[in-house]
Amino acid sequence: MRNIIVFIRVYFTFFIFIFFLGLSLALLFKYNKYHNAVYSEAASEITGMLSTQYNNVAYYFELKRVNDSLVKANEALYNKLRADYEIADTAENAIIDALSVDSLNVFRKFLYREAKVVRNSVSQPNNYIIVHRGRNQGVKDEMGVIAPNGGVVGTVVQSSSNFSMIMSLLHSQSNVSGRLKKGGETGTVIWDGKHRNVLLLKDITKSARISQGDSVITSGFSYKFPEGLMLGTVIDIINDKSSSTYTVRIKPAVDFEDLQFVYLIENLQAAEPNELQKNIKNK
Amino acid sequence: MSTLVRNIVRFILFILVQVFVLNQIPPLHHLVVPYLYFLFILWLPFKTGRRTLLVLGFLLGFSLDAFTGTFGLHSAPCVVIAYLRPFLIKLLLPREEVEVNFREPSAWSLGVAPYLTYVTILTFVHHTILFFLQALQTGGLVYFLVKSLFSTAVSLLLVLLTELLFNRKQGLKVNLV
Numbered sequence: 132m133r134n135i136i137v138f139i140r141v142y143f144t145f146f147i148f149i150f151f152l153g154l155s156l157a158l159l160f161k162y163n164k165y166h167n168a169v170y171s172e173a174a175s176e177i178t179g180m181l182s183t184q185y186n187n188v189a190y191y192f193e194l195k196r197v198n199d200s201l202v203k204a205n206e207a208l209y210n211k212l213r214a215d216y217e218i219a220d221t222a223e224n225a226i227i228d229a230l231s232v233d234s235l236n237v238f239r240k241f242l243y244r245e246a247k248v249v250r251n252s253v254s255q256p257n258n259y260i261i262v263h264r265g266r267n268q269g270v271k272d273e274m275g276v277i278a279p280n281g282g283v284v285g286t287v288v289q290s291s292s293n294f295s296m297i298m299s300l301l302h303s304q305s306n307v308s309g310r311l312k313k314g315g316e317t318g319t320v321i322w323d324g325k326h327r328n329v330l331l332l333k334d335i336t337k338s339a340r341i342s343q344g345d346s347v348i349t350s351g352f353s354y355k356f357p358e359g360l361m362l363g364t365v366i367d368i369i370n371d372k373s374s375s376t377y378t379v380r381i382k383p384a385v386d387f388e389d390l391q392f393v394y395l396i397e398n399l400q401a402a403e404p405n406e407l408q409k410n411i412k413n414k
Numbered sequence: 415m416s417t418l419v420r421n422i423v424r425f426i427l428f429i430l431v432q433v434f435v436l437n438q439i440p441p442l443h444h445l446v447v448p449y450l451y452f453l454f455i456l457w458l459p460f461k462t463g464r465r466t467l468l469v470l471g472f473l474l475g476f477s478l479d480a481f482t483g484t485f486g487l488h489s490a491p492c493v494v495i496a497y498l499r500p501f502l503i504k505l506l507l508p509r510e511e512v513e514v515n516f517r518e519p520s521a522w523s524l525g526v527a528p529y530l531t532y533v534t535i536l537t538f539v540h541h542t543i544l545f546f547l548q549a550l551q552t553g554g555l556v557y558f559l560v561k562s563l564f565s566t567a568v569s570l571l572l573v574l575l576t577e578l579l580f581n582r583k584q585g586l587k588v589n590l591v
Binding site: 143144147148151152154155156157158159160175177178181182185189250252254255256257259261296323324325326327388 | 437444465468472480481557
């Protein structure tokens, strides 16, 4: 017994070292999966406040670019106004039918909320964006996030009362369903953690005809994003002969470095399909 | 300024510079990520106990992790270099009197060549472990090795600049008292 105590006393520093190293590695491997990230409430509120102060200054340097992007977004929205379209006079050949549902009513599916980016990283293999809008302002997990130019930015993974953390597309666990706009083939958009200007679109069938500059859009298969949002444009194709599918390198539609504003998308009709899915799993 | 106050100020400054300057500058290249914050551990006084070093190393890494949201990623390499530091100093400094006469490791107290070795080894160890932990999530052995090498080079350049900017020339401790 005495020997054990002596042994522990002699190597006490080493044990402390092992303890701290173990603690770090446990934190790293246990909690860095994005779905159970313990981005603790306290840490995010404190670092969030600091980041807001920093961003107040940094924002001025980006004002010009932010303005330009917002003007462009506005222009796109003006062009979608109903007043811009003339409806053909269909009264002449109107057919009276007996619709049981009032088809003039529209039901809102996606709700957009603006949010200010207070912290942003692009140089890590797992990049997060922190925005100044949290649970108190209606943020929920798994909400989709887009930039003012309509390009996909990422997904909300964690929110505290006033701040939320977004897993950007530049994250090793990011996984968004994408579609080639021209051919309609669908695949998955991921990131290999290397170059911040290159995303990968995986699992595209080899029958697809792809050329440089083709648009890749969201497929609408996930409940997070509406269909048709820009993910990026095709750079080139990695032709892996051993596989039956293409991996396409794409250039992201969003410049992740310059993000100052983002829009969080809430799917108001997500509850029903989610429940269906859950029921099927339980069967 | 007392040693304690000086080191508290340094701790805060290093974290703020790392978070709000070095992590914010547009990446030079995807293989180059500049790091400087670990210099805090390298600059701690000679007489810091080994256990205190470990605790401080963990705290430093943990503070940075709180900002980046990656708990454990920076703490692990910081704890390792805090553990290796005393051995390395003992190895590079056979003469006892330096530890008695000088406050902390610097080019003045250790001599230029041993100090350079000291910084280079610990920087390389820090970067290798950091990028290895990152590579476990994303993969790529060659990518990880090249990234460690290039980032070490850039960090060493930053350390050199910091040393030139902040003159840490110290008189002999006996003169200060």
